Amino acid sequence: MRAVRYWLLKSEPDVFSFDDLLRAPRRTTVWGGVRNYQARNYLRDELQVGDGVLFYHSSTDPSGVAGVARVVRAGYPDPTQFDADDPGHDAGSKHEAPRWFAVNVRAEQELAELVSLERLRAEPRLAGMGVLRRGNRLSVQPVTPAEWKLVLALGGLS
DNA sequence: GCCAACGTTGGC
DNA sequence: GCCAACGTTGGC
Numbered sequence: 327m328r329a330v331r332y333w334l335l336k337s338e339p340d341v342f343s344f345d346d347l348l349r350a351p352r353r354t355t356v357w358g359g360v361r362n363y364q365a366r367n368y369l370r371d372e373l374q375v376g377d378g379v380l381f382y383h384s385s386t387d388p389s390g391v392a393g394v395a396r397v398v399r400a401g402y403p404d405p406t407q408f409d410a411d412d413p414g415h416d417a418g419s420k421h422e423a424p425r426w427f428a429v430n431v432r433a434e435q436e437l438a439e440l441v442s443l444e445r446l447r448a449e450p451r452l453a454g455m456g457v458l459r460r461g462n463r464l465s466v467q468p469v470t471p472a473e474w475k476l477v478l479a480l481g482g483l484s
Numbered sequence: 485g486c487c488a489a490c491g492t493t494g495g496c
Numbered sequence: 497g498c499c500a501a502c503g504t505t506g507g508c
Contacts, residue, residue, distance in 0.1 A: 338494090362503075385494050443495080461501035463493045 332378040332474040333368070334391070334457055335431070336465040339383045344393035347381065347433040358404035358428030359414045365466040370401040370427040373466075378474055379431050382457060383440075390442035391477055399430035438482025451476055 335357060337343070347355055360366060379395040403424035406412040419425035446452050456467040469477075478484075 336494090364503095387496095389495075460495090461493090463502065465493090 328374065330376050330378060331372070331374070332380070332469040332471060333373060333397075334380040334382050334455070334467045334469050335395075336382045336384045336457075338385045339392070340386065343383065344381045344395075344433065344436060347393070347395065347431070348436065350433075353433040354398060354430055356405075356428050357431050358406055358426070360404070360428075360465055361414060361416070361426060362463075362465065365464055366425075366427055368466045368468070369429055372468075373397050373429045374400050378469075380469060380474070380477055381431075381433075388440065388442040388444065390440045390445065391437060391481060392440050393436040394434045394478065394481075394483065395431045396434050397429055398432045401427040401429055404428040435483060437478070439480075441477055441480045445480060446477070449476065449480065 339345075342355070347353060357369070360369060375397055377397040379397060380391045381393045381395050383389055383392045403421075404414070404426040405428070406414040407416040407419045407424065407426045408421065409415055410417075414426070416425055443457075446455065447458055452458065452473055455469065455473055456462055456464060
C-alpha cells in the first residue's frame with residue numbers, strides 16, 4: 327500500500343470556507359469545479375483515500391492554512407462538467423471520456439490558529455512550498471511530509 | 485507551430 | 497483597485 331501523501335487545496339472562504347466544511351453533512355464535500363489541467367491530473371491520478379489536506383484560504387485577509395482535512399474518495403468524474411446550468415459546464419467533455427475530476431474531502435480538525443501566508447513565508451523550512459511562489463495559481467499542490475508536520479505545529483496541532 | 489490578445493488568479 | 501503571472505484561445 328502506498329504511503330499517505332499530503333496536499334494543499336485552495337478555497338476562497340467567501341465561496342467555501344473550512345468552517346463551511348465543518349458544518350457540511352458528514353463534514354464532507356465534493357472538491358470539484360477545477361478547470362486547470364495540472365490540478366486535474368493531481369485530482370485524477372494522485373490524491374488517494376487517506377491523504378492529508380491542508381485547507382488553504384485564498385483571496386482573503388489574512389490568507390493562510392485554516393484547517394486539516396482528509397481525502398475520503400479518490401478521483402472521479404466531476405459531475406458539474408455535465409451540468410449545462412453549472413458555471414463549470416464543459417460541452418466538450420463526454421461521459422465516456424470525462425475531462426475534469428473531483429475528489430471528496432472530509433474536515434478533520436480546525437487549526438487552533440490560522441497559519442497565515444506571512445507566517446509561512448517567515449519559516450525557512452517552508453520556503454519550497456508552492457503556495458509561496460510568486461504568481462502561483464495552482465489550486466491543488468503537493469506538500470511534503472515535513473512541510474505538513476511543520477504547518478500543523480505552527481497551527482497549534484501536535 | 486508561433487505568438488498576441490485575453491481571461492483568471494490571487495497577493496498586495 | 498492594481499498588476500504580475502500564466503493558462504487558454506485563435507488568427508495566421
